[in-house]
Amino acid sequence: MRFCTLASQVLICYLSLLAFRGKPLLVAVHADSDPAPVLDIKGHNIQTGVEYWILPVIRGRGGGLTLATTGNRNRSICPLDVVQEQQEVSNGLPLTFSPVNLKIGVVRLSTDLNIKFSTSAAVTICLNTSKVWKLxxxxxxxGQRFVTTGGVEGNPGPKTISNWFKIEKYDKDYKLVFCPTVCNFCKVICGDVGIYLEGGVRRLVLSKVPLKVMFKRV
Structure with missing residues (x-):
């Protein structure tokens, strides 16, 4: 009878040990369920608030991204629109990424984020206009929807719905996407961000043909 009691105690202790050791495994599985981080060209995680250049993967069709005044506008010069540099050798202007949850610190796939030209680098005639992207x-x-600036950073909700973009995998590289999920009841138009050629200017626009991009730390 003593043997049975001892055996039972050993079994209970063993099961308790397994349960205790199993808890970290459950936490690890939950952590792995987060979207994968976006990587720069050196394979490092893209960090929030750090400056990067957005560059085209396919060479020979322009360089990095910058600001410009474009034609066919029914509004004032400001805000400036987001365009691709004509010269392939140009990296364009540095940008920063601000996910909807800034506490994460790392930019992840399929996550709502603001994209903003660096204030120090984007010295333009529109000094009082935000450099945050918006659709x-x-x-x-x-008949196109172009990407421009003048958006609001943060404050996710229906009033800022046009200011949120995402980064998605595209083959082995990445693409920019407009399909915000910061408002559960808002109806949004989703699409990839591509290039629309207008008068020799390569404007960013919602397109069926996405611009394949990579990210280089400044």
Missing amino acids: DNLDEST
Whole structure:
């Protein structure tokens, strides 16, 4: 009878030990369920608030991204629009990424984020205009939705719905996407960010053909 009691105690202790050792495994599985981090060209995680260049993977069709005044506008010069540099050798202007949850510290795939040109680098005539990206209203002359600036950083919700973008995998590289999920009841138009050639200017626009991009730390 003593043997049975001792054996039972050993079994209970063994099961308790397994349960205790199993807890970290459950935490690890939960952590792995987070979206994968976005990597720069050196394989490092992209960090929030750190400056990067967004560069095209396919060479020979322009360089990095910058700001410009474009034609066919029914509004004032400001805010400036997001375009691709004509010269392939140009990296464009540095940008920073601000995910909806800034506490994470790392930019992850399929996560709502603000994209903003560096204030120090983006010295333009529109000094009082935000350099945060946003999707503009439908351009009636072209039937396109262009990416411009003048957006609001943070404050996720229906009033800032046009200011949130995402980074998604595209083959072995990445693409920029507009499909915000910061508002559960808002109806949004989703699409990839590509290039629209207008008068020799390579404007960023919602497109069926995404611009394949990579990220280089400044």
